[in-house]
Amino acid sequence: MKKIVITRNINPDIVDKLRKDFEVSVWEEDQKPMPREKFLEETKDAHAVLSMLSDKVDEEFLSNAPELKVVANLAVGFDNIDLDAARRHEVVITNTPDVLTETTAELAFTLMLVSARKVLAANKELMEGGWSGWSPYHMAGTDVFGKTVGIFGMGSIGAAFARRLAGFRSNILYHNRSESGAADDLGAKLVSFDELLSESDFVLCAAPLTEETKHKFDAEAFGKMKDTAHFINIGRGAHVVEDDLAEAVRTGVIAGAALDVFENEPIGADHQFVGLDNMTLLPHIGSASVATRNNMMNLCVNNIMEVLNGGRPITPVG
Structure with a gap:
């Protein structure tokens, strides 16, 4: 079964959409980022990651996750991601435009x-x-x-x-x-x-x-x-x-x-x-309405499911 790592505690009803067909690991914290060492350990056998802006997706991370197919970033921005490295490792990067x-x-x-x-x-x-x-x-x-x-x-x-x-x-x-x-x-x-x-x-x-x-x-x-x-x-x-x-x-x-x-x-x-x-x-709450955050999470999940099931990402970056 393919493994998905979610690096922050998100709506459990949305996570359940993934649990039907995938092994899902969720970092059970709301405000504290997953520590880097934990991030690298959890994702070394992952096929997909639902990431936050606080998660650095770089050469070290990508080299450490040979099975990785897609990173779905819970944001419009993606300055936490090395797009050149992602292309070299043939990892799809997606974001959440428009919904926020x-x-x-x-x-x-x-x-x-x-x-x-x-x-x-x-x-x-x-x-x-x-x-x-x-x-x-x-x-x-x-x-x-x-x-x-x-x-x-x-x-x-x-x-x-x-x-x-x-x-x-x-x-x-x-x-x-x-x-x-x-x-x-x-x-x-x-x-x-x-x-x-x-x-x-x-x-x-x-x-x-x-x-x-x-x-x-x-x-x-x-x-x-x-x-x-x-x-x-x-x-x-x-x-x-x-x-x-x-x-x-x-x-x-x-x-x-x-x-x-x-x-x-x-x-x-x-x-x-x-x-x-x-x-x-303000503490970075630009998209912080319940409806918008749920829409962002659903878009990330849908991007992951499309890629892992052999489809095309909905909102690819680059």
Whole structure:
């Protein structure tokens, strides 16, 4: 019987779809990644792996799993995977595009509104008993309505975010390597990276992580933004030079930042972002609705079953 390893505790009803025809090993932890040594041991005779972003799929792992046919990554991104090594070992890699688009765009929009209106700071003041009364500029934030919003990465999530801006009568700019077909219907304008930075009141990073986009947002980039602008990142933490962002927020180079992703996750209470005024931080929950996570898991399982049963993967990468 072919063996499938699932590297995190997922919906047991979805796992049961695999147990009918396969031997299934599940790491019974929700938040803690499978330790590397355990990962290599469990997968050495595996035919398929349902992996997380925290699982490094590299040459060492692939060489250690000679029976492996498919890795189904529970994410749209796959920067945890060495695609060249996977091709050499003839291992199919799949991801979970589309099913999390709307949920992630919704979270990005939430981050923008929360950052603009100082929601977390206001809530903290009230909960800690610091609210002394109303005053004209108390917790006065930034309007979103009618503002210019720049989107770095007009893929499916960027386009879904842009659709939500229609009701806010936003001026939408975007920067891609090439024009986006979806952008025409949204009234979005393709601009240079520098223009995106200098003209936008809100800058959203929703691009995939590549060598070209890694550390794209550095001190120089933040210095080109308005001092009233807010930066939102739902892409990958490594798009940002974190020291530079912390300095930009701390010194007022930009008005605020709202992040769902970090370069090295998870972060702790000692991270330099924690405690900074005008910094909104979330623990990588972009696609975290019950329905969306179940859809992602089902897509991973269906990809695995297709490949192990001799079919074609539904959402192959590369």
